[in-house]
Amino acid sequence: MIPFIKKRPPFSLKRQPGFGLIAGLCFVMLYAPIITLVVYSFNAGKYISPWEGFSLQWYVAAWGNEAVQDATMRSLFLAVQAGIYSTVLATMAALGTTRTRPFRGLMAIYAMINQPLMVPEIVTAVALLILFAMIKSLTGIQGMFYLVIAHTAFCIPFAYLPIRARLEGMDLNLETAAADLYATPWKTFWRVTLPLLFPGIIAGSMLAFVISLDDVVITEFIKSSGQETLPTYMLGQLRRVVTPEINAISTVLLGLSISVVCLLFFVERRSRK
Amino acid sequence: MRIPKAASNPVSDMQRSRTRKNWLLSAPALVVLAAASSGPLLIVLVYSFLSAGEYGGVVWKFSTDAWFNVVFFRDIFDGTTTFADAHMTILWRSVRLSFITTLITLAAGFPTAYFIATRPRRNRSLWLFLITVPFWTNLLIRTFAILEVIRNEGLINIGLQTLGIIDKPIQMLYTDFAIMVGMTYVYLPLMVLPLYASMERLNFSLVEAAYDLYATRHKVLHRIIIPLVKPGIIAGSILVFIPSLGAFVTPRVLGGGKKMMLGNLIELQFGAGRNWPLGAALSVTLLALVMAALLMYVRTTQRHSGSVR
Amino acid sequence: MVEKQGTGQANTEAPLPAAIYAERVTKAFGEGKKKVLALDDVSLTIEENEFFTLLGPSGCGKTTLLRLIAGFDQPTAGAIMLRDRDISQLPPNQRSVNTVFQDYALFPHMTVAKNISFGLEMLGKPKDYIKKTVGDMLALVKMEELRDRRTDQLSGGQQQRVALARALAPRPQVLLLDEPLSALDYKLRKEMQIELKQLQLETGITFIFVTHDQEEALTMSDRIAVMNAGRILQIGTPRQIYNQPADRFVASFIGRSNFISVEVLSVEGRRARLKLSSGREVISPLPDNWVPRGRVTAVVRPEYAQLVAGSGDEGDLQGVLENIVYLGTDTQYHIRLPDETTFVTRSQNQCQETEAFEDGQSVSVVFKPEAVQVLRS
Numbered sequence: 001m002i003p004f005i006k007k008r009p010p011f012s013l014k015r016q017p018g019f020g021l022i023a024g025l026c027f028v029m030l031y032a033p034i035i036t037l038v039v040y041s042f043n044a045g046k047y048i049s050p051w052e053g054f055s056l057q058w059y060v061a062a063w064g065n066e067a068v069q070d071a072t073m074r075s076l077f078l079a080v081q082a083g084i085y086s087t088v089l090a091t092m093a094a095l096g097t098t099r100t101r102p103f104r105g106l107m108a109i110y111a112m113i114n115q116p117l118m119v120p121e122i123v124t125a126v127a128l129l130i131l132f133a134m135i136k137s138l139t140g141i142q143g144m145f146y147l148v149i150a151h152t153a154f155c156i157p158f159a160y161l162p163i164r165a166r167l168e169g170m171d172l173n174l175e176t177a178a179a180d181l182y183a184t185p186w187k188t189f190w191r192v193t194l195p196l197l198f199p200g201i202i203a204g205s206m207l208a209f210v211i212s213l214d215d216v217v218i219t220e221f222i223k224s225s226g227q228e229t230l231p232t233y234m235l236g237q238l239r240r241v242v243t244p245e246i247n248a249i250s251t252v253l254l255g256l257s258i259s260v261v262c263l264l265f266f267v268e269r270r271s272r273k
Numbered sequence: 274m275r276i277p278k279a280a281s282n283p284v285s286d287m288q289r290s291r292t293r294k295n296w297l298l299s300a301p302a303l304v305v306l307a308a309a310s311s312g313p314l315l316i317v318l319v320y321s322f323l324s325a326g327e328y329g330g331v332v333w334k335f336s337t338d339a340w341f342n343v344v345f346f347r348d349i350f351d352g353t354t355t356f357a358d359a360h361m362t363i364l365w366r367s368v369r370l371s372f373i374t375t376l377i378t379l380a381a382g383f384p385t386a387y388f389i390a391t392r393p394r395r396n397r398s399l400w401l402f403l404i405t406v407p408f409w410t411n412l413l414i415r416t417f418a419i420l421e422v423i424r425n426e427g428l429i430n431i432g433l434q435t436l437g438i439i440d441k442p443i444q445m446l447y448t449d450f451a452i453m454v455g456m457t458y459v460y461l462p463l464m465v466l467p468l469y470a471s472m473e474r475l476n477f478s479l480v481e482a483a484y485d486l487y488a489t490r491h492k493v494l495h496r497i498i499i500p501l502v503k504p505g506i507i508a509g510s511i512l513v514f515i516p517s518l519g520a521f522v523t524p525r526v527l528g529g530g531k532k533m534m535l536g537n538l539i540e541l542q543f544g545a546g547r548n549w550p551l552g553a554a555l556s557v558t559l560l561a562l563v564m565a566a567l568l569m570y571v572r573t574t575q576r577h578s579g580s581v582r
Numbered sequence: 583m584v585e586k587q588g589t590g591q592a593n594t595e596a597p598l599p600a601a602i603y604a605e606r607v608t609k610a611f612g613e614g615k616k617k618v619l620a621l622d623d624v625s626l627t628i629e630e631n632e633f634f635t636l637l638g639p640s641g642c643g644k645t646t647l648l649r650l651i652a653g654f655d656q657p658t659a660g661a662i663m664l665r666d667r668d669i670s671q672l673p674p675n676q677r678s679v680n681t682v683f684q685d686y687a688l689f690p691h692m693t694v695a696k697n698i699s700f701g702l703e704m705l706g707k708p709k710d711y712i713k714k715t716v717g718d719m720l721a722l723v724k725m726e727e728l729r730d731r732r733t734d735q736l737s738g739g740q741q742q743r744v745a746l747a748r749a750l751a752p753r754p755q756v757l758l759l760d761e762p763l764s765a766l767d768y769k770l771r772k773e774m775q776i777e778l779k780q781l782q783l784e785t786g787i788t789f790i791f792v793t794h795d796q797e798e799a800l801t802m803s804d805r806i807a808v809m810n811a812g813r814i815l816q817i818g819t820p821r822q823i824y825n826q827p828a829d830r831f832v833a834s835f836i837g838r839s840n841f842i843s844v845e846v847l848s849v850e851g852r853r854a855r856l857k858l859s860s861g862r863e864v865i866s867p868l869p870d871n872w873v874p875r876g877r878v879t880a881v882v883r884p885e886y887a888q889l890v891a892g893s894g895d896e897g898d899l900q901g902v903l904e905n906i907v908y909l910g911t912d913t914q915y916h917i918r919l920p921d922e923t924t925f926v927t928r929s930q931n932q933c934q935e936t937e938a939f940e941d942g943q944s945v946s947v948v949f950k951p952e953a954v955q956v957l958r959s
Contacts, residue, residue, distance in 0.1 A: 013477065014391040016387060017490065018384065019387050020384075021384075022385065026381050026382070026384075026385040026465075030403075030407050030462075031407070033415070033421065033422045034410075034414075034415070034418050036421055037417065037421055047426075050431070089301050089305060090302060092301060092302065093298060093301075093302040095298050096297070103288075103295060104292070105296070109299050109303065112303055112307070113302060113306065115306065115310060116306070116310050118515070118563070120515070120519025120536070120563055121516075121519065121521065122535075122536040122539055122540070122556070122559070123519065123539075123559055124313070124314070126317060126539060126556050127314050127317045128309065128313050129543060130549070131312075131313040133330070134316075149305065149308065150309050152305055153306050156302055156305065160302075171685070171687060174687050176674070177683060177688075178689075178700070178704075179673065180652060180654075180674050180675070180680055180749075181680065181704055182675045182676075182704040182752065183675055183700070183701075184675055185675075195691045196690070196691055207409075210409050214409075214412060216412065216522050217521050217536075221540075221543070231411060234413060234417070235522070235525075238417065238420075238526055246417065250411075250414040257409055258406055258409075258410060261409045269398070
């Protein structure tokens with residue numbers, strides 16, 4: 001018989017007792033509520049719980065709900081516009097603030113661009129509510145314009161970060177080489193800088209899109225009547241008796257955000273190889 | 274032989290035109306931000322010094338009533354002035370819950386970040402990705418998900434009842450506890466990310482050196498790892514504390530209007546309360562608290578970076 | 583008129599304008615107290631079809647000078663002429679000068695062929711011409727099979743060739759090479775040195791090559807400018823630089839040197855009679871029309887001195903053999919002189935060991951003719 005030898009695991013420098021367990025719990029904690037939410041969106045019952053069998057009826061209900069359709073279209077319209085505008089503005093700003101010797105006011109520009117990240121959303125929301133109410137009462141102009149500009153503004157820092165990171169990682173010599181090979185500054189930009197910057201621009205615009213799509217607070221404050229987006233519609237619904245229809249809408253919205261972020265992750269991974 | 278000319282310095286001219294180009298490129302973004310983000314903050318400050326209109330809005334008359342009302346309460350019938358208990362309770366709740374949330378996310382986030390940082394390099398980005406995915410999904414939906422878990426008919430209560438541990442559901446929803454759980458849940462990624470960033474840079478040969486000099490695991494953690502990742506700890510704490518302080522959606526959904534935080538109190542003044550100046554004054558107060566926290570952060574990081582290198 | 587410096591080949595035909603003429607060029611970085619002179623009043627003439635090397639330690643200003651010629655930076659004072667035209671203030675895309683970058687700077691989002699055609703496209707050359715030139719260039723650097731590869735899939739040596747082809751494709755008047763071989767391993771570097779020289783002869787384009795590797799400079803160059811601390815110390819052919827270094831820095835930067843103190847007895851024309859510390863007298867050739875006086879420093883290359891056994895009178899210097907270093911191709915002998923300094927000689931190894939020296943033995947050093955070279959400083 002082979003004598004039983006208790007094998008001790010080799011000493012690991014990096015191990016800290018209990019850390020793996022806590023980390024595991026964190027990951028479970030992060031995903032369990034989301035998974036629960038998704039599971040109950042398939043509940044056949046009239047209320048979220050108890051579970052009364054599998055059904056797609058709440059998806060059908062949400063699909064047929066005119067208010068939901070309306071809010072979805074508005075959310076997408078808003079997110080696409082804010083995504084495009086903020087990306088264009090952020091790209092220009094990133095070109096103006098990276099790879100340059102520090103100049104007077106550079107720090108002020110940084111502070112200004114990152115300002116929406118520092119001020120609590122509720123404060124910005126209130127401020128915009130006041131400003132837009134003033135403009136509306138003075139000029140009488142209504143419309144989506146207010147939401148678009150507000151969303152564009154708070155999306156700028158999110159679009160700016162990946163574009164700036166990409167620019168800073170870019171080899172300055174490439175543009176020097178283009179100039180050496182007789183390219184004018186304009187041609188250098190179109191043929192060398194922009195193509196190399198493209199992954200950053202894609203990442204920035206996707207982040208901006210997701211951030212705009214998910215915004216509740218600012219939209220809730222500045223929307224006029226009849227300007228519900230999907231998140232504000234849901235916030236309104238939460239005051240009432242909630243049915244699994246909300247779960248169904250949430251699941252779809254979650255799916256959209258997660259697929260955008262996943263896409264981003266894999267694009268990033270491929271471009272790094 | 275030609276004499277080299279010492280005309281106007283072409284180098285500094287070029288530098289100047291480059292600076293102008295940089296400003297021109299940044300200008301459109303700055304204009305939009307000034308119009309729809311930073312600029313309006315000034316209007317809030319102005320509004321906090323106006324009188325309230327009868328049906329919302331303001332009357333353009335200078336008044337410090339709003340600021341007075343932040344701290345004191347004047348009875349409309351007998352005119353006596355008392356401390357505004359309700360406001361103080363809400364302010365205190367905001368600070369307290371934000372602080373506790375920060376501590377819990379730190380306690381949970383530190384091991385998690387360490388766990389990710391010690392995975393093999395090629396797996397790390399995947400683990401990190403798992404942390405960031407919830408962050409990029411809708412805050413409202415995540416709060417709603419927590420609501421479903423902790424409500425009386427939710428997963429926890431039903432589970433405990435089925436197991437026979439309790440016979441009556443525990444009321445968790447609409448309590449401070451609910452808000453705290455919700456904020457911990459939604460802001461945890463904000464703690465993990467900066468912690469991970471500083472742990473990834475950690476030079477593990479320092480850990481080896483500590484073990485070599487007879488340190489225990491516990492000592493290595495306390496004397497080597499924690500001091501070295503301190504910038505990450507500070508950054509993570511600030512990143513969690515600030516949005517917690519200004520939280521609006523989470524306390525509204527999980528506190529259900531009974532347990533308000535500053536954000537909800539501000540909303541109340543612009544809605545049913547119809548006291549815009551008071552709402553503006555409260556907003557400025559919140560902004561001041563956040564700025565104070567940020568300033569403290571900048572101070573400590575500067576001191577920290579100054580002492581290390 | 584352009585003033586000629588150094589010992590460029592005398593032009594018997596109609597004088598061609600120099601490919602590059604730098605006139606009293608100064609480049610300062612920073613201002614006020616932090617001001618640093620990267621180039622300090624440098625003048626330089628580079629002839630047409632020359633393989634010219636800027637050699638010096640890092641921070642000596644050689645790359646700065648190259649960047650001024652390329653147009654990536656502008657001189658603080660002075661002028662740079664390309665075939666008699668002042669280009670100091672021209673942007674890089676209007677100069678007929680191309681650069682091979684140290685890290686190659688190949689466009690990662692383009693194929694090999696697209697990289698090579700980039701400059702031609704920017705110049706607005708016709709399509710047929712571009713196609714033909716790209717083909718020629720690929721053939722020139724032997725990269726035909728890899729024309730459609732992306733540049734990040736190439737090895738270091740291949741990237742090097744593409745960078746060369748890309749810079750040569752527009753047929754610049756001057757090609758600048760900024761330490762292009764430093765990223766390659768030793769063997770590949772040796773091969774590329776030969777190839778580069780060959781390429782220069784084939785294309786007839788003026789090459790300006792920057793390096794800190796003295797061996798590389800000696801192998802490839804027609805002429806070398808040795809630089810230190812923002813100044814040019816000496817310009818000359820590899821042979822001149824090695825055999826007649828202008829000063830102590832040049833002598834010690836290039837090859838191994840023994841510095842000895844000598845006394846000048848007399849100067850006749852371009853020859854000086856010198857007295858060594860041992861009392862022996864030698865004749866030394868002088869560069870230019872310079873008259874040294876009194877006690878000066880002279881340099882002796884280790885291979886220009888021979889070791890003989892015994893402390894007889896026939897040696898130029900006497901001492902004690904201290905150390906023998908066997909190096910394969912040759913052997914180094916370290917000799918302690920009476921004044922406690924060390925003198926090194928080197929002799930090539932033979933198949934059969936002819937003479938065996940031992941540590942601690944008394945020896946003499948015999949200088950070969952013209953081995954002693956007086957230094958200016």
